[in-house]
Amino acid sequence: MNSYLSTVFSKVGSLLATLLVISLIIFSLVELMPGDVAQMILGQSATEDSLRELRQARGLDDPFFTRYGRWIAGVVRGDLGDSIYMQGVPISSILWRKVGHSLFLALTAFIIFVPVSIVLGVIAGVKEKKAADSIISFTGLATMALPEFVSGVILISIFAVRLKWLPIVSVIPIGQTLFQNLDILVLPALSITFVMFGYVSRMQRSSMIIVMNSDYIKAARLKGLPERYIIFRHALRNALLPTITIIGMNMGWLFGGLIVVETLFGFPGMGSLLMTAIKTRDVPLIEACVLLITVIFALSTMTTDLLYGYLNPRIRFKGGQR
């Protein structure tokens, strides 16, 4: 178990190193964006003098690495700085509420698409080249090929416009919370499910096919074990591993992909926040959002790695040693 712990530590270490490098990249990229922060704050009528004063006061004239150091030191302390567009308003007071909403949306999507995709993937794999397989595979391919903004619009026109079961726009009414309005989650979560379903079910199907044709399954069959027992006790266990990798790898994408879905539905999450931040050139807010998405991406990748090790002893115990 010690070696597993050391794996955990080394993974966390490399995660921190990755984040440091990425934070530097984010900071430099935002630096390249056109627009002058002082001009943004003071507006069109600002004089050269007042611009210079403000740049000095905010340290905008400092060398690149001084400013980067200041930013990253703030981030480590949990201070993400102040929004430019809303002067004097700390970013943390805007950001965390939206992050919570987005995580909740991602989670909802996750608990819809994971069981559905795995179950259907297993069925397709077991019934290879039968009608069920063709239907599931075709649906997977079709939904995967549709971008979220297309499937989203299709879902809106069916469930919100025609059937009027669900709201068109995922806005939380003033004075209420997300938990009082869970119906606004359904359509955004389904649009995400549409995209993820294809990837996951196809991966599950092909790994199921490989496993079902392997020698140990044949041996189990020859032993006369019931088919259901073979599928769920023997085959699925091994066939799940690649699927988990795919799910984990896509968690980061899922969070990034929320930008499109949230904007489409007007959902008050981090994706739509990032969109507004970019529209209003709110540099510190852009940096905070992008950094957070990176952290989530890195964390989900690391969790996948660790979970993979946990589920697959061959990785957990190097060379079989205890």
Next chain:
Amino acid sequence: MKKIAVLLVVALLFTTLLFAGGAAEQESTKKSLRVATQVPGLITMGIWDGQAFALNASIYEYLIEIDANTGELVPVLATDWETEDGKTWIFNLRKGVTFHDGSAFTAEDVKYTIERTQDPEVGHLKKNDFAAVERVEIIDDYTIALHLEKALPTFIYLFTDYNMGILSSEYDYATKGEMNPMGTGPFILKEIIPKESAYLVKNESYWDPELPKVDELLLYFVGDIDASVSMLESGEVDIVPQISPIIKKRLDQQEGVTVVSPYQENRFIALVQDREPFNDNRVRLAFKYTMDPQVIARSVAQMELNEGVFYNESFILNEQAEYLDIPFRGRDIEKAKELLAEAGYPDGLSVDLYYASDHPYGKELSQTIKELSAEAGFELNLKGFTRDVYLSQYWLNVPMCITGWGARVDVSMLLSYAYHSEGPWNESHMNNPKVDELIDKIKAEVDYDTRLGYYHELQRIFFEEGTVINVQVPYLVALSDKVIDYRQPLTMLPQYKYTDIK
């Protein structure tokens, strides 16, 4: 396998619990006005442009406002005002008005608001205008005198500007202005969720007991205009400001929704006077001869000329009282080519046109004038940038540009910003002694008819040698039919206090 089974069961249980709650419906008998806006928040006045600030109009209040129907001045926090020579202005202030924090509104607050315009740390947009105020004299708690450096007969109109809401002298706007804005207005901010929504309730101690007509004002900050319109269509909001003509066309077909245009906005096509090629008036004239206002109206806004879209070659809206109706010069490609040849461009010329691509009508207008002018040999290279980049990086320093300008109730305000040789926003670099002289005369002239004469003279000069083509486009607001009496005058400030809901 067990582990996975456990994970799956937990996940499924969670889903079931999650959706078992269902949506809570809240019924209330309160009258509420719900607005979806693309503006991402409430903004402290002084430093931002008009539309961004428009929402605060409900929290703050002005000395005077403009009647949205007649265009006349209406007393608000000032009950009346007088001036004999245009140099000393005396305001009588409304008694018994309180700020939302309970403190009384007095002359001290007016003084603070005026003096704040000169604070270098604020970077106030009205700094230049109020620099003319030499001294603010508090006569008593409800009387204040402003002593100006020189006579300014239309000075009063400055107080209708969106940046001139009256602030409390005792409140810390620098740190609280964004999250807890506070004024004497008809609505009080109850809660704001940044970049999401704001909840305003009726000011029960508002000085006019009849107003506001609704109990609460709900503002949703929705970045996407299509999402805002969907909210209107599904009855989740009642008002969506700043929609595009394309959305208007769609909504025109729809029952229960009306699109109104409370006022017109200018789109100034600036032909910069000291840069090639427009430093030659013949080139400017040639360009004007290539224009076709009817085509512009149809392709920019899908509207007919003079029914929503207006056109002239000066600084003023066609609907304003000082406008002089000079007939359109007519489209004449041959004449344009001749003028270009005379100016030394027999084979045509190429020029960069800068504009804000994300501003309403920006893309359409630049495309249209490119096509129209191409026939005479103009080759416009379109340089579109997002509005903030355009304004901060290029504007004021390019040979040709298109900029959106809100009209001013007092036209002389706009003239001194944009067409005086020393104006801070003189985008076309107009430098014409005759124009400067007339602008100065307009600002100092007390007699209305004489002033009107100067305005007309100025427009004739603009027609002959001006640096601008002015395409006027409608500001469009979509309203649900439940909305009664929506008012928004030329100051761009919506007056929600008069609005009622069925």
